[in-house]
Amino acid sequence: MKYEVKDGFIEIDKIFDLEETLDCGQAFRWKKDGEFWSGIALDKHLKLWQDDKKIRFYCAEEEFLSTWANYFDLFTDYEKIKEDMAKLDPKLKDITKFAPGIRILKQDSWEAICSFMLSQNNNIPRIKGIIELLCTNFGEKTDFGYLFPKYSVIAKCSEADLAVIKSGFRAKYLISAATLLESGKINIEEIRRMDINAARDALQLVKGIGPKVAECALLYGFYRTECFPMDVWMIRAMKELLPNLSAEDFGKTAGMAQQYIFHYSRHHL
DNA sequence: GCCCAGGTATAAA
DNA sequence: TTTATACATGGG
Numbered sequence: 286m287k288y289e290v291k292d293g294f295i296e297i298d299k300i301f302d303l304e305e306t307l308d309c310g311q312a313f314r315w316k317k318d319g320e321f322w323s324g325i326a327l328d329k330h331l332k333l334w335q336d337d338k339k340i341r342f343y344c345a346e347e348e349f350l351s352t353w354a355n356y357f358d359l360f361t362d363y364e365k366i367k368e369d370m371a372k373l374d375p376k377l378k379d380i381t382k383f384a385p386g387i388r389i390l391k392q393d394s395w396e397a398i399c400s401f402m403l404s405q406n407n408n409i410p411r412i413k414g415i416i417e418l419l420c421t422n423f424g425e426k427t428d429f430g431y432l433f434p435k436y437s438v439i440a441k442c443s444e445a446d447l448a449v450i451k452s453g454f455r456a457k458y459l460i461s462a463a464t465l466l467e468s469g470k471i472n473i474e475e476i477r478r479m480d481i482n483a484a485r486d487a488l489q490l491v492k493g494i495g496p497k498v499a500e501c502a503l504l505y506g507f508y509r510t511e512c513f514p515m516d517v518w519m520i521r522a523m524k525e526l527l528p529n530l531s532a533e534d535f536g537k538t539a540g541m542a543q544q545y546i547f548h549y550s551r552h553h554l
Numbered sequence: 555g556c557c558c559a560g561g562t563a564t565a566a567a
Numbered sequence: 568t569t570t571a572t573a574c575a576t577g578g579g
């Protein structure tokens with residue numbers, strides 16, 4: 286990973302795009318303010334900037350290397366992934382070109398579990414709003430904003446306590462996940478080590494996690510890129526654009542491919 | 555007002 | 568085992 290240490294920021298070549306990556310329905314806490322993107326993830330705050338040639342990370346070199354380089358998946362060659370996709374089906378070339386700067390973020394597991402439980406039967410603007418309320422009401426306050434709340438805090442909550450986040454019927458799902466994690470009946474690190482089907486089964490012990498949310502949580506929260514979340518958009522895309530392809534055809538890069546297809550289908554179907 | 559949203563739990567067939 | 572319906576809330 287090539288990078289330059291400048292005065293107050295780390296600069297890299299523009300090997301991905303901030304908007305396409307931070308606002309494509311995989312993460313919900315990044316905001317654009319003026320010419321900067323900023324957000325809180327992994328209990329840290331980051332401000333970012335980009336132009337046609339460069340991306341800047343406003344943090345120390347140590348934090349860039351220990352945290353953000355991995356979070357933004359900078360060690361993975363997405364150009365190679367897109368080339369392999371184009372070989373699978375010529376239509377995939379147009380699909381990747383629509384948002385060539387997408388990357389799959391390596392998000393916190395618990396936050397991803399919550400985010401995609403909250404996403405069910407819901408729309409992206411409101412998902413963001415609910416997560417914001419969840420953080421401001423139950424997350425630790427820092428000088429740079431509210432952290433994503435720990436599951437130990439949510440495990441102590443009643444549905445009535447969670448009414449303030451206006452998540453509706455999804456509140457009990459958050460409590461179910463938090464309680465199972467707090468009790469040790471499911472464990473993030475164990476799920477990380479499981480084979481993919483055992484991991485799916487473990488997550489679906491939570492009330493509120495079905496096949497789709499489990500797939501999202503494993504892709505975005507555990508970086509299991511063989512996962513291929515199928516929602517209404519993906520079902521339409523696969524039917525209309527790629528009827529001769531299935532998730533298995535993408536192999537270990539299914540999740541990456543899915544994100545390009547999802548983004549494209551939301552804007553073109 | 556109306557429709558519907560990156561689904562799932564639950565009941566019924 | 569497959570299919571239908573309720574679900575809380577608010578964005579568009």
